[in-house]
Amino acid sequence: MDKTELNKLQTYMRRALQSPNLEVRARPRKDDSAEVYVADEFVGVLFKDDEDDDDLSYNFSMAILDYDLDDA
Numbered sequence: 001m002d003k004t005e006l007n008k009l010q011t012y013m014r015r016a017l018q019s020p021n022l023e024v025r026a027r028p029r030k031d032d033s034a035e036v037y038v039a040d041e042f043v044g045v046l047f048k049d050d051e052d053d054d055d056l057s058y059n060f061s062m063a064i065l066d067y068d069l070d071d072a
Helices: 003-017 066-071
Strands: 022-026 033-038 041-049 057-061
Touching (some): 003 041
Antiparallel strands (some): 022 033
């Protein structure tokens, strides 16, 4: 993903999730995905799905660990 694409995704996710502290960052040595952070805490991975020539989509994957729920 190039810088323009990362910026578009970050703008969309900030608005959709109402989180101005969200950042979409490039992954080292990977060009088909990006890392998502909120206030410098890693929260998930954003995958680019361009297998179909006509359709481009992105999938956000976020793992929630059981001990993270103790703080809720």
